[in-house]
Amino acid sequence: MTARHPATATWTFPPEREAVPDRLNLKELAARPDRFEHHLIVVAKLGCAQLEVATASEPLYFAHVNISDEYAVALPTGDPLLDAFPMRTFVADAKTGADVGRYNHRAGDVVLHPLGFAHWPGKLRPPYTGLDIPPGMRRCGVSLVYCASVPTRSTAEVLPLPPGRKPDDVKPYVTPPPALSLATLSGPPGVIARVGNTQLELVERPAQIAPPRGGWVVVVSGTGPHAAFDLIRIAPGTSLDGAGIERALVLSGNAGPEAIPPSWSALPTAPFAVFEEGSRGALPVIVGGHRKKLEPGARPHSSLRIEERSATIVAVTLEDVTAEVPRYWLARMLFRIALHDLRLNYVETYEGVFVDDSGTDVEIGIRTGDRRVSLSIPRADALGVIERLYRAVAPADYRERLV
Structure with a gap:
């Protein structure tokens, strides 16, 4: 039986399956007992872009100014209580720390953290008191992040607010507003995010997935051989049969996918003792x-x-x-x-x-x-x-x- 962190006990996981060299389930990786919370683990690279996975049971500890636009999505875990938990991310002026906007979001929302600004998911108010979680009750969420690995100019597009969302789910505080954009994994198919010369496209029931230079696929929902949040590498010149894929994210661009990173087999270790x-x-x-x-x-x-x-x-x-x-x-x-x-x-x-x-x-x-x-x-x-x-x-x- 696969060993998993106790804080992921309420998640749903794929059934036991035959291992496939170019496939990794992201929830299985995030549930490994030796992972650290709020550790951005690189799971895929393509051109200037990379996909990262992080897990957490408490708010982020700091505001972060990244080197590129960054998109983050809290992945549904299969725990109804956890997946319904409301989230709030603040966007701030990087020089003054003053908030310039915020998102109200939830599992399945893809939110843009714009280049040149600080973002802080779950920022607390004074006296900055965290959650008091009784022993054995801790539960973790898991997020997928799409960003660049080198300084990269912004190519972000602001998308229309998805149908059914409240106008203040994306709320700028200043004029002119920062680039704030929210999409959903349940929304209409199409390109929902861009970083440099790469793009993240949401596809629905594809016959096949065949980016010209290859790419990476994150299955959002599927049946048969596919499970939610399988990550699959598509080598240049090859394709993935879409049978069983209901929805997926496809990362592609002006370069092919890099080799499978070391994190698939072993997580990065801490540089010193905890x-x-x-x-x-x-x-x-x-x-x-x-x-x-x-x-x-x-x-x-x-x-x-x-x-x-x-x-x-x-x-x-x-x-x-x-x-x-x-x-x-x-x-x-x-x-x-x-x-x-x-x-x-x-x-x-x-x-x-x-x-x-x-x-x-x-x-x-x-x-x-x-x-x-x-x-x-x-x-x-x-x-x-x-x-x-x-x-x-x-x-x-x-x-x-x-x-």
């Missing part, structure tokens, strides 16, 4: 580095200081700016930065504490309004600094692996 399996750090913690931008008369060297305010809050100070930050969410963010190999571009947790890995060095700092103060850490040293902060700020009862 908190509960390693030694605890101590507060206060001080990190030295270089000022990223110098004002007249400013010193080129500075330091970041983190000290305890309470069992749940730390004070993060850099220059004349102090932010009081929930320890739990800060630790969660720091581990994800490491887990993604310092390639998240820009992430920012509550009260403005951020990490920017878009440059040669890695910046750690605080944003307050449109002002950013930061420390520049050589990339070779950054992972060690992230681990040191993670072990120091995590609260006493912290666990990385949630059950």
Whole structure:
């Protein structure tokens, strides 16, 4: 019997089937016991684009500014209660952090996180208290993400709101509005997303699927040999018989599909031990580095200081700016930065504490309004600094692996 994470106990899975080399069920991958929450696992690549899968039982820990347009869809799990859970994603100005729009969405909705803006699914209000989930009751959702693996200009199109949806399901807060778009897996067939020179097309009962250069297929619903959220690679010059496919997403573009990635056989490992399996750090913690931008008369060297305010809050100070930050969410963010190999571009947790890995060095700092103060850490040293902060700020009862 396949081993699965206990938080996926209420999902529905395909029946036991003969393994097919070019097929992987995304829910089976997301249910592996060794996966981490909010870990974007690359499962397919084509040209500049990639498909990622992530699972989570709690809101995202930070706002994220990506290097391209990004589309995310919460996949139906088969758990009626979980699949009916309402979701909300905020879109914010990347410089000021001010919200400029938001989505009300649910399982099966494909939402655009536009290039140049921060997106934050499930952002909490002060005092940023998460869900108190009793032992044995934790349930995870799973999402599919379509984005680029290299900086890519926007080619996004804003689609009409699907029939039956409320006008404020896609709500801009400013004029002119950011590019906000929502499609559904149950909507009309056609291209529903674009990243660079690639596209994601929703097809219905196809006779066959045969992108000119090959591609990737995500089965949305099917019968016979196909199960919901099977991922299938179509090699260049070949086709997939559409028999049994009711609906599917097809990723294609100006290049063929890359080889099946290592994640199909083994998930990426953490770069250091999780908190509960390693030694605890101590507060206060001080990190030295270089000022990223110098004002007249400013010193080129500075330091970041983190000290305890309470069992749940730390004070993060850099220059004349102090932010009081929930320890739990800060630790969660720091581990994800490491887990993604310092390639998240820009992430920012509550009260403005951020990490920017878009440059040669890695910046750690605080944003307050449109002002950013930061420390520049050589990339070779950054992972060690992230681990040191993670072990120091995590609260006493912290666990990385949630059950």
